[in-house]
Amino acid sequence: MAYRPDEFVTAGFRDRFVVDLPDRAYLDGNSLGRLPKATADHIQQVVTQQWGNELIGSWNRHWLPLSRRIGDKIGQLIGAGPGQTIVCDSTSLNLYKLGFALLQQRGGRSTILTDSGNFPSDIYILEGLARQISKDLRLQLIDLSVAEHQEVSHRLSQAVNEDTALVCLSHVHFKSGYAFDLPAVSRLVRDRGARMLWDLSHSVGAMPIDMAASGADAAVGCTYKYLNGGPGAPAFLSVRSDLIGKLQNPIQGWFGAERPFDFSKEFTPNSSIDGFAVGTPPILSLSAVEPGVDLVIEAGIDGLRERSMALTEFFLNAFDQRLARLGYTLQTPRNPALRGSHISLGHPKGWQITQDLIHRFSVIPDFREPDTIRFGIAPLYTLASEIDRAVDALESSILNQSYLDFSDSRGGVT
Numbered sequence: 053m054a055y056r057p058d059e060f061v062t063a064g065f066r067d068r069f070v071v072d073l074p075d076r077a078y079l080d081g082n083s084l085g086r087l088p089k090a091t092a093d094h095i096q097q098v099v100t101q102q103w104g105n106e107l108i109g110s111w112n113r114h115w116l117p118l119s120r121r122i123g124d125k126i127g128q129l130i131g132a133g134p135g136q137t138i139v140c141d142s143t144s145l146n147l148y149k150l151g152f153a154l155l156q157q158r159g160g161r162s163t164i165l166t167d168s169g170n171f172p173s174d175i176y177i178l179e180g181l182a183r184q185i186s187k188d189l190r191l192q193l194i195d196l197s198v199a200e201h202q203e204v205s206h207r208l209s210q211a212v213n214e215d216t217a218l219v220c221l222s223h224v225h226f227k228s229g230y231a232f233d234l235p236a237v238s239r240l241v242r243d244r245g246a247r248m249l250w251d252l253s254h255s256v257g258a259m260p261i262d263m264a265a266s267g268a269d270a271a272v273g274c275t276y277k278y279l280n281g282g283p284g285a286p287a288f289l290s291v292r293s294d295l296i297g298k299l300q301n302p303i304q305g306w307f308g309a310e311r312p313f314d315f316s317k318e319f320t321p322n323s324s325i326d327g328f329a330v331g332t333p334p335i336l337s338l339s340a341v342e343p344g345v346d347l348v349i350e351a352g353i354d355g356l357r358e359r360s361m362a363l364t365e366f367f368l369n370a371f372d373q374r375l376a377r378l379g380y381t382l383q384t385p386r387n388p389a390l391r392g393s394h395i396s397l398g399h400p401k402g403w404q405i406t407q408d409l410i411h412r413f414s415v416i417p418d419f420r421e422p423d424t425i426r427f428g429i430a431p432l433y434t435l436a437s438e439i440d441r442a443v444d445a446l447e448s449s450i451l452n453q454s455y456l457d458f459s460d461s462r463g464g465v466t
């Protein structure tokens with residue numbers, strides 16, 4: 053094909069990441085983003101200078117403002133103003149805290165609604181909330197996975213009603229890559245008097261998000277995918293400005309208190325977004341988040357989205373020309389407006405093919421049960437040539453039946 057997405061944007065951004073094995077096609081930046089070179093330098097400095105040298109003095113000098121400062125930067129990427137976002141805890145824990153807080157405002161409503169194909173941890177958290185908060189609350193799972201856009205809208209419109217207290221969805225579906233129409237869904241939920249909580253894990257850093265314009269109540273998301281914050285990096289949470297101070301964190305820890313260092317016996321909640329913190333932040337992991345977020349801001353989210361769409365389109369063309377006839381199915385929407393930044397292919401031998409790709413061809417996708425081979429396109433650093441390599445490997449694995457060299461038994465992280 054004539055158009056090569058690498059001809060535009062990259063502009064040196066890939067060179068700002070550690071790429072030790074140039075022959076490896078890394079298409080898993082939607083699970084664990086690459087290491088920015090600036091992060092390695094920064095962490096070295098945090099360890100040796102801030103911890104090693106400045107010791108306890110670093111809390112006031114460097115560390116206490118971090119959760120908010122990085123939160124505000126992430127806020128720029130999701131359309132939240134300063135003071136609405138903090139980085140703390142895991143995505144799951146943040147979902148629990150915000151879900152609990154929003155459900156305190158449910159009035160007489162008794163249903164929590166989510167997609168039956170949502171990320172399992174989100175479903176577990178919501179189910180736990182329903183059980184723990186009140187016997188009148190129940191979790192309703194509706195199947196929104198891989199349905200056509202019109203059908204998704206129809207099913208949502210049917211399901212959200214005067215009994216719906218909270219709707220919680222992942223903006224981009226972790227398997228199919230389907231991107232919900234965040235403004236339209238938020239509007240629908242709001243118009244029906246329910247609360248809207250988004251999980252932005254698979255969209256933040258890869259596509260523009262405007263939480264303020266959408267009117268959604270709150271959002272959570274992780275920082276280790278397209279934000280390149282590193283393994284186990286703390287997540288973020290964000291709350292609509294007029295709800296800050298009205299929503300209350302169910303976990304009363306000292307970092308969520310008004311004046312933690314008064315060591316008061318009485319808990320007075322912090323009425324700013326800091327009220328959603330709980331305990332001491334993991335400073336090394338937290339520090340590692342900032343350079344990755346800075347890179348995304350510097351590159352510009354609109355340009356990144358453009359590049360992401362060009363690269364996913366490039367993959368789809370190759371799928372049509374070379375893979376569809378080999379038994380692969382496309383699980384990701386063709387309409388670029390309806391997809392995030394990964395491409396998912398189905399194949400009954402998906403697990404074995406994934407192992408073949410990794411161990412024979414040095415192409416790194418991941419696998420999601422039962423049959424999904426998932427390719428993350430990280431627009432800051434993924435090259436079209438890496439996609440070419442993946443397509444070559446997918447083709448060869450079937451044509452030469454080389455996937456048969458790998459066992460069908462599952463195990464470990466993929």
Ligand SMILES: Cc1ncc(COP(=O)(O)O)c(C=O)c1O
Pocket residue numbers: 142143144145171173174222226251253254274287
């Ligand atoms: C959409 C989504 N939500 C939640 C999580 C869980 O995040 P955490 O482990 O930070 O709780 C993930 C993890 O990959 C995810 O993809």
